[in-house]
Amino acid sequence: MFGFLKKIFGTAQGRLLNKYWKIVAQVNRLEEGFNSLSDEALRHKTVEFRERFERGETLDQLLPEAYATVKNVCRRLCGTDIHVSGYDQKWDMIPYDVQIVGAIAMHYGAIAEMQTGEGKTLTAALPLYLNALTGQPVHLVTVNDYLAQRDCEWVGVIFRWLGLNIASLTSQTPHHARKSIYAADIVYGTASEFGFDYLRDNSMVQSKEDQCQRGYYFAIIDEVDSILIDEARTPLIISGPSSVSRQKYDELKDDVSHLVRHQRDLCNRLATEGRKVLEKCGLLEETPTERKLNKEEEEEQSEAFSKLWLVAKGMPHNKTLKRLRENPDLRARIEKWDIYYYAEQNKEERAQALAELFIIVDERSNEFELTDKGIQSWSEETKHKASIDESVMLDLGEEYAKIEHDSALSEQEKLHRKVLLREEDAQRKERAHNLRQLLRAHLLMERDVDYIIAENKIVIIDENTGRPQPGRRFSDGLHQAIEAKEGVTIQGETQTYATITLQNYFRMYKKLSGMTGTAMTEANEFKEIYKLEVVAIPSHKPCKRKDADDEIYMTEREKYNAILKEVQDTHNQQRPILIGTESVEVSEKLSRILKQNKCEHTVLNAKNHAKEAEIIAEAGKKGAITVATNMAGRGTDIKLKPGVAELGGLHVIGTTRHQSRRIDRQLRGRSARQGDPGSSKFFVSFEDSLMRLFTSPRITVFLQKFRPPEGEAISAKVLNKSIETAQKRVEQRNYTMRKHTLEYDDVMNKQREEIYAFRNEVLHTDNSLALVGEILDSLCAQMSHQFLVSRSTAEGWNPEGYRQWLLTHFPIAFESKEFEDDYMQVEEIERLASKKVCGAFEKKIALEEEKITKTQEALAGQATLKLTPRDILREIVRSILIRNIDKLWQEHLLQIDYLRTEVHLRSVGQKDPLLEFKHEAFKLFDSLSSRIKQEIAHALFKFEMVIPETAPQRATPTPIVRQAQRPLIDLSLFPNFDEPVSEEPMIT
Ligand code: ADP
Numbered sequence: 001m002f003g004f005l006k007k008i009f010g011t012a013q014g015r016l017l018n019k020y021w022k023i024v025a026q027v028n029r030l031e032e033g034f035n036s037l038s039d040e041a042l043r044h045k046t047v048e049f050r051e052r053f054e055r056g057e058t059l060d061q062l063l064p065e066a067y068a069t070v071k072n073v074c075r076r077l078c079g080t081d082i083h084v085s086g087y088d089q090k091w092d093m094i095p096y097d098v099q100i101v102g103a104i105a106m107h108y109g110a111i112a113e114m115q116t117g118e119g120k121t122l123t124a125a126l127p128l129y130l131n132a133l134t135g136q137p138v139h140l141v142t143v144n145d146y147l148a149q150r151d152c153e154w155v156g157v158i159f160r161w162l163g164l165n166i167a168s169l170t171s172q173t174p175h176h177a178r179k180s181i182y183a184a185d186i187v188y189g190t191a192s193e194f195g196f197d198y199l200r201d202n203s204m205v206q207s208k209e210d211q212c213q214r215g216y217y218f219a220i221i222d223e224v225d226s227i228l229i230d231e232a233r234t235p236l237i238i239s240g241p242s243s244v245s246r247q248k249y250d251e252l253k254d255d256v257s258h259l260v261r262h263q264r265d266l267c268n269r270l271a272t273e274g275r276k277v278l279e280k281c282g283l284l285e286e287t288p289t290e291r292k293l294n295k296e297e298e299e300e301q302s303e304a305f306s307k308l309w310l311v312a313k314g315m316p317h318n319k320t321l322k323r324l325r326e327n328p329d330l331r332a333r334i335e336k337w338d339i340y341y342y343a344e345q346n347k348e349e350r351a352q353a354l355a356e357l358f359i360i361v362d363e364r365s366n367e368f369e370l371t372d373k374g375i376q377s378w379s380e381e382t383k384h385k386a387s388i389d390e391s392v393m394l395d396l397g398e399e400y401a402k403i404e405h406d407s408a409l410s411e412q413e414k415l416h417r418k419v420l421l422r423e424e425d426a427q428r429k430e431r432a433h434n435l436r437q438l439l440r441a442h443l444l445m446e447r448d449v450d451y452i453i454a455e456n457k458i459v460i461i462d463e464n465t466g467r468p469q470p471g472r473r474f475s476d477g478l479h480q481a482i483e484a485k486e487g488v489t490i491q492g493e494t495q496t497y498a499t500i501t502l503q504n505y506f507r508m509y510k511k512l513s514g515m516t517g518t519a520m521t522e523a524n525e526f527k528e529i530y531k532l533e534v535v536a537i538p539s540h541k542p543c544k545r546k547d548a549d550d551e552i553y554m555t556e557r558e559k560y561n562a563i564l565k566e567v568q569d570t571h572n573q574q575r576p577i578l579i580g581t582e583s584v585e586v587s588e589k590l591s592r593i594l595k596q597n598k599c600e601h602t603v604l605n606a607k608n609h610a611k612e613a614e615i616i617a618e619a620g621k622k623g624a625i626t627v628a629t630n631m632a633g634r635g636t637d638i639k640l641k642p643g644v645a646e647l648g649g650l651h652v653i654g655t656t657r658h659q660s661r662r663i664d665r666q667l668r669g670r671s672a673r674q675g676d677p678g679s680s681k682f683f684v685s686f687e688d689s690l691m692r693l694f695t696s697p698r699i700t701v702f703l704q705k706f707r708p709p710e711g712e713a714i715s716a717k718v719l720n721k722s723i724e725t726a727q728k729r730v731e732q733r734n735y736t737m738r739k740h741t742l743e744y745d746d747v748m749n750k751q752r753e754e755i756y757a758f759r760n761e762v763l764h765t766d767n768s769l770a771l772v773g774e775i776l777d778s779l780c781a782q783m784s785h786q787f788l789v790s791r792s793t794a795e796g797w798n799p800e801g802y803r804q805w806l807l808t809h810f811p812i813a814f815e816s817k818e819f820e821d822d823y824m825q826v827e828e829i830e831r832l833a834s835k836k837v838c839g840a841f842e843k844k845i846a847l848e849e850e851k852i853t854k855t856q857e858a859l860a861g862q863a864t865l866k867l868t869p870r871d872i873l874r875e876i877v878r879s880i881l882i883r884n885i886d887k888l889w890q891e892h893l894l895q896i897d898y899l900r901t902e903v904h905l906r907s908v909g910q911k912d913p914l915l916e917f918k919h920e921a922f923k924l925f926d927s928l929s930s931r932i933k934q935e936i937a938h939a940l941f942k943f944e945m946v947i948p949e950t951a952p953q954r955a956t957p958t959p960i961v962r963q964a965q966r967p968l969i970d971l972s973l974f975p976n977f978d979e980p981v982s983e984e985p986m987i988t
């Protein structure tokens, strides 16, 4: 069945490739013809193509000639000196046919899967050139700053030759220089720089001149899986200190520590008891003596294992347990209880056993829950302060109703009570949330695995690269919770000023495409989320790499011994070796083992990409041994040095299977590039976290039966399958998590687009005063709908209420019965109101204009003013609009943040949190849009120009804006306005 489907899939791809190969033939024919052109004539092609595009030819039509032009330029460049990343090189590349195939796939908006070393950098140059002919923004997205610069310098030679502007964007590019960078035809840069510039342009800058991007036409994402899949869990966020803070980590941390200590003491006791029994029975000796047990002994043993099982549920990282588990026989007997309790008839017994714990931890799903015992212990300990009941939410609806119906209260008091109640509710929710995060920090986050402490700060360790991530913070208060757990300073709450996921950023491009060595395993996700097809491009030369079967060991110890032997054997042949590890920790461990055995080697876990690239480039020397974390040095390839190919090329060793098959393929792909010889082999043990957490306990039982002698690898086909199944399961789980992040961001995306569009309209309009007219108009209409619904009921028709509202909000006068004409339609009333309000505003503007004119007259002679008073007013009004939009949008984002945590608490009540979130977010946005209009209207009538008492001595007088009661521009709301703190928290 599967084979049959694969055939269909295969032929669809095959048909597409056939089509592309025909175009390749055409490109090559044309290119041959170009050989006779002079440099001048070839260079002129760019101008010609641009004109033809203007006249209506499509890019698809121009493609063969444009690609042929690029190819011919490459030919002419051969032998010329180019300067890349500080080195002088000679140009030696003319696109191979397969590269042209890849280039066509990319133009048609697909992901070209091309193996490492196939030359994707050059391939991308063709579609970049073609699409830049439109004059629209074309971006190439790289994984790091170093590659942005390198690739731009490298293939930039072609573009410059053809008269195009190119530029690279890095985190070091100052903001004022960015506008001119984006003006280039083609821009190379990292995803986060592009994304942050988008956020800055749309939520930070105060004038259209300061906006640096000029649109989103075509983007090619290099190492697309790394960016759209691995990085996609971390949204881009511009944030700063929050103006309100409710966090309670300080208050709660000691109590949580106590609770966790109870659990730890309990588990330690259970573990020691269990261990003692096993020791007594002789099970901990090197070669346990098998002897017949009597019934009593058997029961005692069984109980010991059940205690250890309980420890696994309460403190999975317990040291005694960890050590016992290293013995596969013991591990299997502990896990036997899992199978036993799994049976339906034993559920009850399982619940009883677990009730002994305070907290149940599920390492697999990364979750935990308090038992009744835990809850009771918590409320006893904290009686004087906060009982756990307090985290039970208030039913606001009911509480409000109670207040409403309390006749003893005046309206004012009712309002006051409601405000208090709402604050109380918010406090409770925050406390419950903080409590969960503190427990999570204690139970599931491990020091030196998930994070390290450096200079009294919590620093995240990236799970993919194993690199410390200074500056990043776990989101949603988890970071603060870990700070509380470790007793370092708890940082203040931060507030989001602007945020977007990479997914939603890249969806803005009219056309998107990508390239990488490894995309097929995630083809489904690319298609569902980005509508990107993956096309597998054949390699230039057939791949000669020999991929050995995995070697599987029971214990890590045996695995490392086998790896060491493999390294020594291969090294004796002088073949270079690359060893991939899953974390910094493992890379250092391996390095120690190698050192002890006198194997000279290089460890690659640096933070400096340029140096990283250099080490990787050296890894192809005779006898080189390089230990690297998995993702380090992506984008640089390992070229074999002379003599190495004859020896068999680069040998890649994987020290475990990664959670995702893609990462394994990436590592293998480092060997045997461009038809070189090479080989790869993975070593796995049953203590690797992938195996421990995601293979079924049955396998362990199976292994116990067929355990090979110490040090010997297990070879069983069923195991290969089960590793792959485990990987697929984790991939699926991670995909769900990414989708989840995206689903929440999708709700925000619509709102963000709407607000940003409005903000842009304000920034770009020539006449902000006209826009104000529209806003006032719409506000009058909107409010009239609240008072004037229908004449048929008394509550539905309240013209007096409307009149009162107008009078309190605007400096205008109305006759007392002005709206009470029985024949007047709603539209008519609205028009009347709007006319008065707008008239009043015009008057106000005229007044302020007069003041400015006077000031200018007073200053005449001191300075020549280019701006008319009306121009000045337009700018002031524009800035009032922008400030108010920003202020309210940021408040909205804060509310959304609260909402997001809150809906998860609700999920306890059987409600779908996402649906709840959508619903509430929509309501919040609805009220935001009317509040924006109201606040703007208020602010517009409040600002005043102040005429300086004495003419100021400054050369260019700037009008001072002031607000009647409180400062209009409350700078405290915009801390770090020019230099926003940018950080990318992890979603856990
Ligand atoms: P990838 O990104 O696909 O891993 P790169 O773009 O880094 O590969 O290129 C790998 C190497 O292949 C580079 O050293 C480059 O010089 C070489 N190369 C690429 N295309 C060609 C070509 N058409 N002819 C000769 N060398 C090429």
Ligand code: MG
Residues within 6 Å of the ligand: 120, 121, 222, 635, 636
């Ligand atoms: Mg590359």
